[in-house]
Amino acid sequence: MKIVSVGEVLWDILPSAEHPGGAPFNFAWHAHNLGHEVCFVSAIGNDQRGRKIIEQMAESRLSTRFIRRVPSQPTGTVTVALDSQGLPHYTIHRPAAYDFPSLSPAEFDALLNPTPAWIYFGTLQQMSVPAHAFVMQLLAAAPTTRYFYDVNLRVGSFTPELVRTLAQRAHILKLNEQEVSALREIGGLQGDSREQFCRNCLSAFQLDGICITLGPKGCALLLGNEYLEAPGFPISVADTIGAGDAFSAALLHGINAGWTEAQIAAFANRVGALVASRSGGTPRWTVAEAMAL
Numbered sequence: 001m002k003i004v005s006v007g008e009v010l011w012d013i014l015p016s017a018e019h020p021g022g023a024p025f026n027f028a029w030h031a032h033n034l035g036h037e038v039c040f041v042s043a044i045g046n047d048q049r050g051r052k053i054i055e056q057m058a059e060s061r062l063s064t065r066f067i068r069r070v071p072s073q074p075t076g077t078v079t080v081a082l083d084s085q086g087l088p089h090y091t092i093h094r095p096a097a098y099d100f101p102s103l104s105p106a107e108f109d110a111l112l113n114p115t116p117a118w119i120y121f122g123t124l125q126q127m128s129v130p131a132h133a134f135v136m137q138l139l140a141a142a143p144t145t146r147y148f149y150d151v152n153l154r155v156g157s158f159t160p161e162l163v164r165t166l167a168q169r170a171h172i173l174k175l176n177e178q179e180v181s182a183l184r185e186i187g188g189l190q191g192d193s194r195e196q197f198c199r200n201c202l203s204a205f206q207l208d209g210i211c212i213t214l215g216p217k218g219c220a221l222l223l224g225n226e227y228l229e230a231p232g233f234p235i236s237v238a239d240t241i242g243a244g245d246a247f248s249a250a251l252l253h254g255i256n257a258g259w260t261e262a263q264i265a266a267f268a269n270r271v272g273a274l275v276a277s278r279s280g281g282t283p284r285w286t287v288a289e290a291m292a293l
Helices: 023-033 048-059 105-111 129-140 160-169 177-187 194-205 243-257 261-276 287-291
Strands: 002-006 010-013 018-021 037-045 067-070 076-082 088-093 118-121 146-150 172-176 209-213 219-223 226-230
Touching (some): 146 160, 172 177, 243 261
Parallel strands (some): 037 067, 118 146
Antiparallel strands (some): 010 018
């Protein structure tokens, strides 16, 4: 299927190394790895980090056509500190080039012709007024496309109004366990159980589905009227950077394939676990490796 992913591309700067990242970039990479036609829309600076992003995308045969160059801004960076369990804590440096996406009329037409099956977006980039306006223009121009919203909240990089606006546009919404309380407050949602939260969220935002990642415990998935919780797969964690983004790509892959809810959840859990067992947000992996867990 054809997927448009729009959002930030940046470098995750860890104590020992730098890796290309940003949730929409990671998602695009993993969806491409699953064999889909992925159009990634973002912006880089006229600097070495930006050039490396383009080189790595080209090496992986991920299209660079919709990456804008913004000479006045640096390619995005995030300083990452890992805790004892490999969980990342982020310091986001802005403004950055990805805050200013834009396409020419010809590029915009090419992006939407043929019509993509899905458009993926997150929250962080759209704190930028130009970026939010661009995404809203994109969604308005693709009314028959389905939208996947990864909530992906970062401290200082969301507002309740923005999250509500994006959730109301989505067909599928994905969040992690730590974000449930924030979304419950933002949406004014009732219900103490995980299942009731999902059902209330589905109703409040008129979603087709919602998924909560639960780290090593797996995930909770509500598609239509069917709710389930699927266990995770035990692995030795290298770091969890990009694991949720790989999970999202696998989730969308399974939904598009028409699999059962149990098959979708199990496959997404496998892919997320495999990526968490390797360093960085975009390690190389195969479906066979995921299925061997």
